Amino acid sequence: MTEYKDKYEMVIGLEVHAQLKTKTKIFAREGCEFGKDPNTETSTVTLGMPGVLPVLNKECVNMAILTGLALNSTIPNRCKFDRKQYFYPDLPKGYQISQYDEPICQGGWVQISNKKIGITRAHLEEDAGKLVHAGAAGLYGSSYSLVDLNRAGTPLLEIVSEPDMRSSSEAREYVENLRNILKYIGVCDGNLEEGSMRADVNISIRPIGQKEFGTRAEIKNVNSFRSLVRAIEYEFIRQAELLEEGKEVIQETRLWDDNSGMTSSMRGKEDAHDYRYFPEPDLMPLEISREWIEKIRSEMPELPLQKLERYQKAGLSEYDANVIVNQIDLALYYDKLLEKSVDPKVASNFLTGEVAAFLKEEKISIDESKLSVDNFAKLLELLKKGTISNNIAKGLIIDILKTGEDVEKLVEKKGLSVISDESSILPVVQKVIEANPEQVAAYKGGKDKLFGFFVGQIMKETKGRANPQLLNKLLKQELDK
Ligand code: ADP
Numbered sequence: 510m511t512e513y514k515d516k517y518e519m520v521i522g523l524e525v526h527a528q529l530k531t532k533t534k535i536f537a538r539e540g541c542e543f544g545k546d547p548n549t550e551t552s553t554v555t556l557g558m559p560g561v562l563p564v565l566n567k568e569c570v571n572m573a574i575l576t577g578l579a580l581n582s583t584i585p586n587r588c589k590f591d592r593k594q595y596f597y598p599d600l601p602k603g604y605q606i607s608q609y610d611e612p613i614c615q616g617g618w619v620q621i622s623n624k625k626i627g628i629t630r631a632h633l634e635e636d637a638g639k640l641v642h643a644g645a646a647g648l649y650g651s652s653y654s655l656v657d658l659n660r661a662g663t664p665l666l667e668i669v670s671e672p673d674m675r676s677s678s679e680a681r682e683y684v685e686n687l688r689n690i691l692k693y694i695g696v697c698d699g700n701l702e703e704g705s706m707r708a709d710v711n712i713s714i715r716p717i718g719q720k721e722f723g724t725r726a727e728i729k730n731v732n733s734f735r736s737l738v739r740a741i742e743y744e745f746i747r748q749a750e751l752l753e754e755g756k757e758v759i760q761e762t763r764l765w766d767d768n769s770g771m772t773s774s775m776r777g778k779e780d781a782h783d784y785r786y787f788p789e790p791d792l793m794p795l796e797i798s799r800e801w802i803e804k805i806r807s808e809m810p811e812l813p814l815q816k817l818e819r820y821q822k823a824g825l826s827e828y829d830a831n832v833i834v835n836q837i838d839l840a841l842y843y844d845k846l847l848e849k850s851v852d853p854k855v856a857s858n859f860l861t862g863e864v865a866a867f868l869k870e871e872k873i874s875i876d877e878s879k880l881s882v883d884n885f886a887k888l889l890e891l892l893k894k895g896t897i898s899n900n901i902a903k904g905l906i907i908d909i910l911k912t913g914e915d916v917e918k919l920v921e922k923k924g925l926s927v928i929s930d931e932s933s934i935l936p937v938v939q940k941v942i943e944a945n946p947e948q949v950a951a952y953k954g955g956k957d958k959l960f961g962f963f964v965g966q967i968m969k970e971t972k973g974r975a976n977p978q979l980l981n982k983l984l985k986q987e988l989d990k
């Protein structure tokens with residue numbers, strides 16, 4: 510495999526379908542919520558009854574424009590809809606309304622760590638329904654298929670990338686960053702497993718140094734980041750082996766199977782002319798004014814890349830900033846914490862450390878936990894003022910995550926504040942020294958490292974509450990006597 514990578518380079522372009530988070534469908538007024546009873550979210554338009562007319566949902570256009578702006582695309586003054594004809598039982602009309610030669614977004618790019626990945630275009634289209642295959646298989650047996658048209662007419666934005674990626678990790682990073690952008694601007698929930706974001710992977714290989722692209726295969730059914738990477742790596746080897754054997758890669762659509770870890774041929778690749786695209790006669794071309802675009806631009810929320818930079822400027826490492834930005838709920842929470850003027854670095858340490866570990870363990874989001882922003886900020890304030898120690902704070906955050914109890918009351922109730930008066934610490938220091946004569950002798954004989962041993966004993970006695978500076982001072986003073 511590594512020898513193939515010395516000889517061939519992969520070229521990857523992705524077509525990502527993002528389901529837009531609208532209340533209603535793209536050309537009909539019923540809802541498009543996931544998980545409803547079969548065929549309850551349908552209408553004459555969705556069922557493709559004769560004589561009905563599609564009406565474009567303006568919210569879809571707003572979301573497409575917002576996405577285009579976030580992806581650095583050009584939004585032309587005019588775009589139009591086209592019919593893409595094909596027969597499939599989950600497509601009652603016999604065609605899908607899509608956009609062919611005049612898409613709503615043209616060009617653009619998504620930044621990944623080492624380069625920009627070009628965006629060719631993004632266009633609006635309607636989703637098809639879903640076939641549910643049931644019963645035992647067999648030519649004349651009891652197998653049958655049912656059609657559920659709830660998903661038909663759900664708005665999709667298909668985002669097509671340039672063939673700019675050269676490895677599975679670049680493809681992964683592209684999808685991750687694109688997904689983050691879509692989530693931050695609120696147009697798609699980006700759930701690969703549930704299919705609200707789907708990626709078709711186009712991959713070809715070429716001998717290293719060759720300019721022309723090789724013949725590509727398109728892989729469908731990739732529904733997690735893990736399968737994206739596995740499918741690409743599998744396909745690279747499959748294509749390399751074909752070329753090594755003197756055979757050719759054929760242009761086709763292949764299906765990824767997560768269980769076998771292989772792709773298999775699904776159908777030959779259709780060309781555009783197979784679909785007999787023509788302008789949708791039931792919809793007017795869409796004129797988009799500059800004012801409309803500027804209004805949407807003015808409502809653009811902060812994008813992930815900007816957040817990342819802001820966090821790093823505030824003192825976070827690139828790693829920590831990424832951990833927060835990659836989970837939108839954590840990032841929005843963290844922003845609210847920052848509004849309370851907490852120390853960004855300390856807050857981030859708790860958030861990406863103890864808090865994130867707890868949430869992962871409990872399988873809940875930060876919004877589902879009992880940790881309010883106020884309480885968290887108070888805890889950080891107590892720590893900053895030196896009322897509680899770092900170790901105590903680490904334990905307390907778990908307590909308040911679980912119970913939601915007010916942190917100040919908890920500190921008082923449990924007596925957790927730092928002991929900073931000499932009269933309380935000195936007796937403990939003396940007691941520990943008296944109890945360990947051998948260690949004292951060894952320390953005085955030059956074993957400096959034992960200092961830490963005494964500190965540990967004293968902290969144990971005070972349940973971690975002794976003020977560290979004061980403890981150090983008193984311990985030194987007593988040992989040097
Ligand atoms: P179609 O509409 O037939 O799917 P497109 O020209 O729109 O074809 O390309 C679809 C995707 O395939 C794009 O993301 C593009 O970047 C990618 N692509 C095109 N040619 C290649 C190639 N030789 N190798 C890898 N990806 C490619």
Ligand code: MG
Nearest residue numbers: 524709711727
């Ligand atoms: Mg395609």
